[in-house]
Amino acid sequence: MRLRALAALGAFLAPVWLLGQQSLPVTAKAAASTATAKNWTPPRTADGQPDLEGVWTNSTLTPLERPAELAGKEFLTAQEAADYVKRLLQQVSSDRRDGGPQVDVGRSYNEFWRDRGNDLVADRRTSLISDPPDGRVPPLTPEAQKRVEATRAYMRDHATDGPEGRTFAERCIAWGTAGPPMLPGPYNNDVQILQSSDHVVILNEMIHDARVIPLDGRPHVGPEIREWMGDSRAHWEGSTLVVDTTNFSSEYSFRGSDANLQLTERFTRVSPDVIQYEFTVYDPTAFTKPWTARVPLNKTADRVYEYACHEGNYALTDILAGARAAEKRK
């Protein structure tokens, strides 16, 4: 069951956190981004495009969806935010040595490994979702609901039968942080952006997935070509890079999405250290309404390192071998 918990983490990457109540100083970052994007013009690349280059991280303590306890409260005050953060950090820290070995295995990832960040988003919205106004993913359509439940049941009933019972992350096929859309995960939340005169590259550290996106206005590939990360095309609207992605594989599901997902991502550099990243999910056969989330990308001095997931995937072999061994013993 512990394995299941980790799997659940992998599949649903922005878990709902509990509230905290302690205070922390307001960061300079928050102050800078209260200045509006309109007042600051980004520098330009050698090709004359707004410069988004560098390595960015989207770690944040803000959950994707507004916690039930905060229903109706779209933004926290500075004091509330500070309290929340302090209490949250204490609560989620698994770096404790009490409980014995079994409990220890359950807490095998502690803060040394995790990269949740130590702050909420600068504007203190209580969810990354900015639309619908309730800060929650809209309800699924009946067909999508059925499909999601069937998948969930399958994975529950066949959790250790074979690779298909595990998440795509555990199978090292696709990682939730990269999406698209990109969402913070438990660790390795780094993304590198490169620009040439006619392409933008979004390189996610996990799983070394590089989206190389043309800016030349060419059409999407034909509908018969479906891909895990979809097919992306980009263009500039003023200082905002707009990336439009279609052609998702039917094997890929983002929070219940299906092959009809049309994703729009917007990247706007609002300060030297912040790109405002906003994505809109439009998938009428899966969600009853489109929905939008905003995740700030903060500059980091880190480099993106190689994540050779599949090459080091001892876990999947061990999960299956363990299950077979347990069966033998019965």
Next chain:
Amino acid sequence: MLHALALAACVAMAVSAQKLPPTAGGQPDLQGIWSNATITPLERPADLAGKPTFTAEEAAAYEKQVAERSNVDHRSGNAETDVATAYNQFWYDRGTKAVETRRTSLIVDPPDGHIPAFTPEAQKRVQERRAWMEAHATDGPDGRTLGERCILWATAGPPMLPGPYNNNFQILQTRDQVVILNEMIHAARIIPLDGSPHVASNIRLWMGDSRGHWDGKTLVVDTTNFSDQYSFRGSDRNLHLTERFIRTSPDTLLYEFTVDDPTAFTKPWTAQIAVTRTKGPIFEYACHEGNYAMTDILAGARAAEKQAGK
């Protein structure tokens, strides 16, 4: 020496022939569709020992004799005989003519018109191979000839020798390359003329690796890197083959080849074949795609075994 004289005579013929237009690259034009069909055998028949050339009358008589002997289109005999004579003159394309020079063998050197003796190793190898193929004739594809396996056809070689049928090949030229396209088995040798070296010695090829150059009006093609699995009349992987092509008239070529393989033959040997222009086109020979024979030979052998209770 006899061979050199014959060659000189042919070159003289070429030079004195009516003006043969060169290719766009300025080289002699060997292009076209050609046939090397001839009734002259590779080696001099025993009953013609010591007689290197026919007179004109003798040649005509020989041709008549061969025509009668080859025409097996008779309906006498029983069903078994009929199957044995399944190929008749309708199918054969041996030609009806002796070579123009009226030589009694295609081999011009050694003077006795015979392939020189094998080296002891080659003798052994050839005998063992023959014995093996007899003993395993229907065990699997390797008991059959390369032609029956649709891997390689003897007419294409190299060197090119006339065979029972489809003795056709096409030559195409550019300034830097000559292509020899043999009808069977749609084998195209693309021969660079640019002086580039042969491929590395560890790369062995069924048809070897050919490089060409012009020596006056003669195209000289030099081929090495033969595969271990290819044997021309007993040759081995050390075969170094030299072929010469000379246009002798608007409708004829002289084709000469020299086999130099000191680990197989005790002496080099040379043959000449007169090649004549023929009406095309070259057709497709999809040997493997239609190779029912191989399946049937093996299946038949397996069925016979079953029947015999083996």
Next chain:
Amino acid sequence: MLAPANAQNQAFKPPRTADGKPNLNGIWQAMNTANWDIQGHAAQAGQVVSLGATGAEPPGIGIVEGGEIPYLPAAAQKKKENYANRLKLDPEVKCYLPGVPRATYMPYPFQIVQSGKFILISYEYDGAVRTIYMDNPGPAPVDSWMGWSAGHWEGDTLVVDVTGLNDQTWFDRAGDFHSDALHVVERYTLAAPNVLNYEATIEDPQVFSKPWKISMPLYKHLEKNAQLLEFKCVEFVEELIYGHLRKQPSK
């Protein structure tokens, strides 16, 4: 005819990016069979009978300058063992990252995206990526499959110094291998509008008696709207890797 491969005699003036460097942007691919065997080789039958000709090995004149890889005696023996067991041992079979320089001549396209600060190479095979740091990134912090690439310009040639390669990759399907002491120096030079000359010097004193070089032209993809598609391949090898661990139907 193909453009001349000799970098020395080319007077080609490459197009330039906005910051004045030769423009290597584009989708490129090698046109040879080096991935089967970087040394010269004739064609041969494949290892899986049921694949017939589709699994057979095509021939190639080889990309190793001088023809032969200078293995140390013990290493030459290991290569032989690798070759004999290549179906089991070749990391490509399991869709593992290809390493450098093999990634360059995999039979899949790759895309070079050149920005001022980095040059990124995204390989269609396995979605492998390399970031070539142009800002003196210092030594490799850790070993990796694709190595740690530091680049600089020498005239119009991009020189990439690759260190920090682990010992898990091969140079081809024929079992040519290296240790984690491998050091590769690549040179990319535009020889014609759509031809990129590629050279790599291989050095690994634990395996080879001296450094050796490979070279080949890389050709640009010119079809309209050329782009890389996904060949993640991890999902294609699950049966191979985990199939024996599947739960068997109860009897």
